[in-house]
Each structure stands twice: as structure tokens, then as C-alpha cells.
Amino acid sequence: MMHFADSLTFSGRKVVAAWAALPFPALAGSSLPDILSAHQQDVPWKLLSSWREQKVSCCFAQSVVLRGICKEKATSCPGQPRSPLQSCESPEEVLQQYLHTQFPGAFSTAHVLQQPCDTRPPFPQFFSPLLTRQGFLLDKAQGSPSAGVESMPVLAALQSSPVLHSLLSGLCRDLGAWNPRRCSSFFTAGVEQGDFQEALEELKTLSQCYETGFGADGSADEADSD
Structure with a gap:
């Protein structure tokens, strides 16, 4: 666990952002290369951290885990060359290749597990009727929404990225x-004004660790991609 944390929090960066796709958007029977090929413009997972969502075009390091996608063979049109994703030998290689394409230069780890996430009660049933009982997407609603979703493919990611500069x-x-002087309990707890100011300075320094130095376009930090 310590090695895992160190791999995401180098160069003074001690905070990561959480991302997830619940469910991971997939049609029943579709292959992972086909699913990810449909999301070349933007990744199919959303930011969970408490900040306005921003499209992230680069990151410093990330760890991504995908569950519940079967090892279906990728489809390709006859006579057309296979894409880099379709040429991968394993689901882990597919996801790793996708991450490399979306976030070039970033340190990325990818894990793919066949077992889906169990969503039977007491898991709250707040899902769209456009899902099968196994959590795959439908073209149109079928059956009763009260039937419930028993399981679904999910993706979770921890990412050290420039979006954290804005948040911090x-x-x-x-x-x-x-x-803080307006809150008597703050200093009653033993926190001094100097300690509070020092913590603010440390927070400011931490936020600066997530600057890319290339303005607002989100280009990758060359120092971290070497």
C-alpha cells in the first residue's frame, strides 16, 4: 500500500482526485476495445471530488481499476487494419493502451477484473431503466424498473492531475x-493563530505542485513525463 501511494504522490503531490463510472457505459456483449474506441474524445468516467468538473487532458499519475467487462473479441470491418486497441492481447493491455493515448507521458497502472460490482439490496436502486439486470446499457427501456439491477460493470480511478491545483x-x-477568531471553539481545541497561518502556507505550496507551467490548456508537464 505504501508503494502504491508513493507511485501516485511524487514531486510533493500528496492529494489525488477520485473518478468513477457507475455503471461503466457498455452494451451487453461488447468488447473493451470497442467500448473505449467510442470514447476517444473524452474518458467515460466522472470526477467525484468536490469541485466543478473539468475536462482533464493530462495527468501526472493514475491508477485505474475496471470490473465486470467480459473478454469479448473486438469487432473490425473486413479489409480494414486493426486499431491499436484491437491489437492488444489482454484487457489490461487494452486499458493501459487507452490510458497511454489519453494521457501521454503519465505514469499509469491498469487492472481489469471479470467480477462485476454487486448492486443487489441493500445497495440503493437509483439506476436508469435503460440498464439490464447486469448493468449493461439498453437502446430503450425494457421491463419494469422495479426489477432492480443485480450487478454492473464499474470503473474507479485515482488520479494526480492539474485539476487539483484549482481545487486546492x-x-x-x-x-x-x-x-478563525470568530470561532471560539477553534482555538479552544489548542490551535494557535500561527499554526493556522502556517497550515495555509503549506496548502498554498501544495496547490502549486499541481501547476503544469503551460497555462490553462492542460498540456503535460514535461518534467514529469521524462
Whole structure:
């Protein structure tokens, strides 16, 4: 676990953002190369961290786990060359190749497990009627929504990326505008004003670790891609 944490939090970066796809958008019987090929413009998972969502075009490091996608063979049109994703030998290689394409230069680890996520009660049934009982997408709703979704493919990711610069710097601004003297319990707990200011400076320094140095376009940090 320590090695895993170190692989995501190098160069002074101690925070990662959580992303997930619940469910992972897949049609029943579709292959992983075909699914990911349909998401070349943007990754099919969403930011879970408490910040306005931003499209992330680069990251420093990430770990991605996908569950519940069967090892179906990729489809290809006769006479057309196979894509890089279709040429991969295993689901892990497919996901790794996709991550490399979407986030070139980033340190990425990929794991694919066949067992889906169990969503039977007491798991809350808040899913769309456009899902099968196994959590795969339908073209149109079928059956009763009350039938419930028993399992589904899911993806979870931890990512160290420039989006955290905005999150942490925003938190730093909000805390800097707050006067802790108005909260008597704050100092009753033994926190000194100097300690509070020191923590703010450390938070500001931490946020700067996620700057890419290439402006707002999200280009990769060359220092981390070497």
C-alpha cells in the first residue's frame, strides 16, 4: 500500500482526485476495445471530488481499476487494419493502451477484473431503466424498473492531475478569507493563530505542485513525463 501511494504522490503531490463510472457505459456483449474506441474524445468516467468538473487532458499519475467487462473479441470491418486497441492481447493491455493515448507521458497502472460490482439490496436502486439486470446499457427501456439491477460493470480511478491545483487553491482562498477568531471553539481545541497561518502556507505550496507551467490548456508537464 505504501508503494502504491508513493507511485501516485511524487514531486510533493500528496492529494489525488477520485473518478468513477457507475455503471461503466457498455452494451451487453461488447468488447473493451470497442467500448473505449467510442470514447476517444473524452474518458467515460466522472470526477467525484468536490469541485466543478473539468475536462482533464493530462495527468501526472493514475491508477485505474475496471470490473465486470467480459473478454469479448473486438469487432473490425473486413479489409480494414486493426486499431491499436484491437491489437492488444489482454484487457489490461487494452486499458493501459487507452490510458497511454489519453494521457501521454503519465505514469499509469491498469487492472481489469471479470467480477462485476454487486448492486443487489441493500445497495440503493437509483439506476436508469435503460440498464439490464447486469448493468449493461439498453437502446430503450425494457421491463419494469422495479426489477432492480443485480450487478454492473464499474470503473474507479485515482488520479494526480492539474485539476487539483484549482481545487486546492480555491480551498486556500476560502480559508484565507475566513477569520478563525470568530470561532471560539477553534482555538479552544489548542490551535494557535500561527499554526493556522502556517497550515495555509503549506496548502498554498501544495496547490502549486499541481501547476503544469503551460497555462490553462492542460498540456503535460514535461518534467514529469521524462
